[in-house]
Amino acid sequence: MSASAEESCMHLDREQLRLMLRQMYEIRAFEEAAGKLYKRGMLKGGVHACIGQEAIPVGVSLHLRLDDYITSTHRGHGHHIAKGADVKRLMAELMGKETGYCKGRGGSMHVAAFDVGSLGAFPIVAAGVPSALGAALSFQMRGTDQVVVAYFGDGALGQGTIYEAFNLAVVWKLPVVFVCENNRLAVSTSSLQTVALQDVSGFAASLGFVGVRVNGQDAIEVSSAAEGAVQRARSGDGPTLIYADTFRFEGHYFGEPEVYRKREDVVRLRQEQDPIAIFSSRLRREGLLDDAGELEMQEAARVAIESALEFAQQSPDPKPQDYGEYVYAE
Amino acid sequence: MSTLSERGPDRKLSYMLAIREALQQEMRRDRMVVLLGEDVARHGGGFGVSAELWEEFGDRQVRNTPISENTVAGLALGASMTGVRPVVEFMFMDFSALAMDQICNEAAKVHYMYGGQANAPLVFRCPQGGRSQKSAGAQHSQSLEAWYVHIPGLKVVYPATPYDAKGLLIAAIRDPNPVVFIEHKALYGVEGPVPEDEYTVPLGKAEIKREGKHVTVVAAGHDVQLALAAADQLAGEQIELEVIDPRTLRPLDEECLFASVRKTHRAVLVQEACRTGGTAAEWGMRILETCFDWLDAPIERVCGADVPTPYADSLASKVWPQPADVVAAVRKVLYG
Numbered sequence: 256m257s258a259s260a261e262e263s264c265m266h267l268d269r270e271q272l273r274l275m276l277r278q279m280y281e282i283r284a285f286e287e288a289a290g291k292l293y294k295r296g297m298l299k300g301g302v303h304a305c306i307g308q309e310a311i312p313v314g315v316s317l318h319l320r321l322d323d324y325i326t327s328t329h330r331g332h333g334h335h336i337a338k339g340a341d342v343k344r345l346m347a348e349l350m351g352k353e354t355g356y357c358k359g360r361g362g363s364m365h366v367a368a369f370d371v372g373s374l375g376a377f378p379i380v381a382a383g384v385p386s387a388l389g390a391a392l393s394f395q396m397r398g399t400d401q402v403v404v405a406y407f408g409d410g411a412l413g414q415g416t417i418y419e420a421f422n423l424a425v426v427w428k429l430p431v432v433f434v435c436e437n438n439r440l441a442v443s444t445s446s447l448q449t450v451a452l453q454d455v456s457g458f459a460a461s462l463g464f465v466g467v468r469v470n471g472q473d474a475i476e477v478s479s480a481a482e483g484a485v486q487r488a489r490s491g492d493g494p495t496l497i498y499a500d501t502f503r504f505e506g507h508y509f510g511e512p513e514v515y516r517k518r519e520d521v522v523r524l525r526q527e528q529d530p531i532a533i534f535s536s537r538l539r540r541e542g543l544l545d546d547a548g549e550l551e552m553q554e555a556a557r558v559a560i561e562s563a564l565e566f567a568q569q570s571p572d573p574k575p576q577d578y579g580e581y582v583y584a585e
Numbered sequence: 586m587s588t589l590s591e592r593g594p595d596r597k598l599s600y601m602l603a604i605r606e607a608l609q610q611e612m613r614r615d616r617m618v619v620l621l622g623e624d625v626a627r628h629g630g631g632f633g634v635s636a637e638l639w640e641e642f643g644d645r646q647v648r649n650t651p652i653s654e655n656t657v658a659g660l661a662l663g664a665s666m667t668g669v670r671p672v673v674e675f676m677f678m679d680f681s682a683l684a685m686d687q688i689c690n691e692a693a694k695v696h697y698m699y700g701g702q703a704n705a706p707l708v709f710r711c712p713q714g715g716r717s718q719k720s721a722g723a724q725h726s727q728s729l730e731a732w733y734v735h736i737p738g739l740k741v742v743y744p745a746t747p748y749d750a751k752g753l754l755i756a757a758i759r760d761p762n763p764v765v766f767i768e769h770k771a772l773y774g775v776e777g778p779v780p781e782d783e784y785t786v787p788l789g790k791a792e793i794k795r796e797g798k799h800v801t802v803v804a805a806g807h808d809v810q811l812a813l814a815a816a817d818q819l820a821g822e823q824i825e826l827e828v829i830d831p832r833t834l835r836p837l838d839e840e841c842l843f844a845s846v847r848k849t850h851r852a853v854l855v856q857e858a859c860r861t862g863g864t865a866a867e868w869g870m871r872i873l874e875t876c877f878d879w880l881d882a883p884i885e886r887v888c889g890a891d892v893p894t895p896y897a898d899s900l901a902s903k904v905w906p907q908p909a910d911v912v913a914a915v916r917k918v919l920y921g
Contacts, residue, residue: 324667358700367695369702374666379690385659386691392660393667396617396645419653423660426651581697582737583836584704584761 267478269543271317273552275474276538278316279309279531280556282333285342286505288560289332289349289363293509298349301378302363305333307472307504310530311436312337314477315404315497318485324372324390324403326383329364330436330503331376334406339371346563352570359573360581374403380441381407381414384433388420391429391488402430402488410441412450421496425464430488432481433496436471438503443515455498464494471499472530475537502528598779600772603747604634604710607754608672610783612638612646615670618758620647621657622674622710631676632712632773658684658709662692662763665707670758678711678767679724685732692763693738704761708754714769714807714857715894720901723893728858730805733765734835734867740788741834743767745809747777749832752786760788769807769857789833791841797825800915801845803868804855805831808906811887812855815911826915834864839871846872850881851918857905860888882921885914 267275286304293302305312308330316337319325327334335345340356348355349363356368367375374390377383387405394401411417412435424431439446452458459466465487469476477499484495502524506513513521538544589598589606598606612618620635620642626649629636639647650657654675661671675681681688688709695703715726733741740762744750750768757764794809795816804812809830816826827845831837846852852872854865869884890904 326663356700357698357702360700361698365694365698367699367702369699374663374703375695375699377691379686382659382686382691385656385687386663386666388656389660389663389665389669389671390667392619392664393669396619396664396669416653416656416659419651419656423651423653423656581701583740584696584701584706 267475272538272543275313275317275478276531276534276544277552277555278313278337279474279534280552281342281559282309282313282336283531284556284560285332285336285346285563288346288564290505290509292350298363298509300362300364301329301508302349303330303508304505305330305503307524307528307530308436308438308501309333310474310534311434311471311477311499311501312406314474315432315434315481317478318481319372319402319404321371323401324374324387326374326387326403326405327376328380328383328406328408329376329378330408331366331406332363335366335368335371335373338368338373340368340373342559342563343566344368346560347567347570350567350570351572352567353573354566354570381411381416383407384411384420385416387431388424388429391424391431392427394430400489402432402485404432404434406434406436408441409435409437409439409446409450411435412452413441421462421464421494424494425462428491428493430491431494432484432488433494435496435498436501437498438501440503440507440515442507445515455496459496464496466496466498468498468500471501472528472533474530474534592781596779596781597776598747600744600747600750600768600775600777601632601634603751603779604754604768605636605638606779607751607758608635608638609641611755611758612642614783616646617668618646618670618672619664620672620674621650621661623650623652623676625649625674630674632770634768634773635674654680654683655687658687659691661707662687662695662705665705666695666703670706672708672710672758674710675712677725678713678729679727681709681711681729688733688739688763688765689736693736696762697738705763706761708757708764708766710766710768712768712770714771715901715905720894720896720898722896726894726901728856728889730767730834731858731863734864738763739835740764741767742788742832743806743834744832745772745794745806745830747775747779749786749792751779752784753788753832755783756785756788759785764788767806771807786832789836789838791829791831791833791838793827793841793845794830795826795828797827797849799825799849800851800853800918801827801829801842801849802853802855802911802915803829803831803842803865805834805864806857808855808857811906811908811911814908815915818908818912819915824915824919837867837871839875842868842872843876846876847879850879852880852884853887853911853914853918854884855887855906855911857889859891860886861891863888882918885918887911887914
C-alpha cells in the first residue's frame, strides 16, 4: 500500500467505503447471474464478464457525478453498474428485452445508459475512446466542469486511435480520464506478446500529461488515482492515464475454453487476487466492517440481482414488426 | 468571381462559396456548430471552402485537427451525442476510408443500437472525384458514395448545383442523423443562383433538373453536368431527356425515379464512380423491381471504368464518363 493510497483511504468516509463494497458485490452478483443465464442458453452473442476487475470501475466512479460521462467496452457491465445504471434495465438488455436500456437493440456488447452518463459500450476495441474526447470537447464548448472517463483494455493499446486520442487530448487539454484495465489478455493473447508500453508515467510525461500505474485489485489505490485524475480534468488541467493492472477470472466470454492458462492458476488468482476479498479485509482491519455488515451487503446485492433477473425474464421481447424503428432519428 | 457580399435576385455564387455561406450562416445561428478538419482554419481547408471562416469564428468553431481521421470522426460522434453539431471536413473523400469504423460502425448505428437514446447530428464533408476533369491520381480522385450508401443509419447527400449545395448543407447540419455530404471537386468553380437568406433543401427529395419525355437520365453531383450536356446536344435532334437528380443518395427518393420512368419508358443511369457495386446498380434494380412493365428497352449504365483512377489525363478521360457516352447510351435505349 502506497502512502498516498493510505492517506486517501482516510479521506474516504465510511459511507463511501461501504458504497464501494456494495457496488463490487452487485457487479459480482450481476456477472455470476449472467453466467448462469448463459449456461442455460438464455444469453447469446458474446457476454464478457468483469469478475476480478470490479475494483476499477468502483474506484473510478466514486469520484464521478451523475452528469459526468463514461465510454465503456465489451467488458462493460461493471462500468455501467458503478456509474449507477439500473441493473433491471441492464439485465433486460442482456436478454434482448423491450424493457432493456436499448430496448433489446443493443445487447451486452452494445449497451448504453444515457440516463446515468454512459455513452455506450463500444465493443470494437478502442472505438469508444474518440467519443470520450468528443464529450470532453462538448464540456469545453459549453463551459461546464464535467469530465469523461474512457475505459479500455490492454488489447486497445494495439489500436492506433488510442495514441491519436492521447495526442489530441493533450493538445486540446481535454477533461478526459483514460482508464486502461490491463488484464494482460486480449482474448487468448498475452500482452507480453503484444504490448510494448511499460513505463506509464514516463510515456505520459513524454506527451505532456500524467500517467499513473496502480494495482487494479485494490479499490483504494484505484480510487486515490481517480480522485487526482478527475480533479485535474475538472479544473481544466487536461487528461490523465490511469493504468490499472488487473486480472479477469473468467474466460474472454462465458464459455470460452481458456486454452491459454491452467485451471489451477485461475483458482490461485481467485484466492489471492480477489478485489472484493482484498477490500473487505481492509475494511475489517480498520474496524469499518463486520460479519453481519458484510452478510447484509451480500444479501442486498443478491436480492437486487434476483429482482433484476425476474424483471428481465418477465419482460416482453421487442415486437418483430418493429425491426425498422430507430434507423433514423426524427 | 462571385463573392458572399453580392446581393439581389440575380445573385450568383460558386458551389464552393455556397457551401461556405451555409457553414457561415449555420455557425452564426448556432454557436455549437463547429468545423473540424485538417487545415480548415487559416488555410481554409484542402480546397479553400472554409477560407475566412476562422477569422470570423476563431478556434471555438473552426478547429484544425491532427491528421487523425478516425479519431476526429469519433470525437465528432461523441460531441454530437452531447450537444455539439460537428461538421468534419475530410481533405479528400479518399481519406474517409481511415474513419470508416467511426462513420459506419459507430455513428451510423448509435441511434438504432441504443434504442433511440442517442442522436448523432453530425456531417462529414467529403470532396470527391477529379477536379476540373483533372486526375490527381488513384488515392485523390475517387468517387466513393457507394461505400456509405450501403450503410443503414447514414444519410448520403450529393449536391449538383450551388443552390442545392447551400440548402442541402444547412439541412444536413440541422438533421439529427449522421450525414455524409459529398462535394465534387469539379463543381467548386461552377456558379449558379443562390439566395442570400438561409434556406433548406429537404434531405431525401430528388429534383427534376430538366423535363423531357423520351428518356430518363438519372445522375447526381457532377454527373448532372454530363446529363445536361447530353440533353442540350440531343435537343437538336428533337430527343428530350428528363434529367433526374436524386440529390440525396440515401434515403433515395425512388418515387421520383419511378414517376419519370413510367413517363419515358427508358432509363440511362450515370455514375462517375467505377461500375461494380455502384449506386447506379441500385437505381437500376429498383426501377426493374417496380417499373419493369413500363420499360420499353433495357436500362443502360454509363459508369467509370473498373480500374483505379489513373493519373495521366489521357487515361483518366477514358476512365471517367463523358457527355458523349451519355449520348451513346441514350441512342442505345432509343434505337437498340
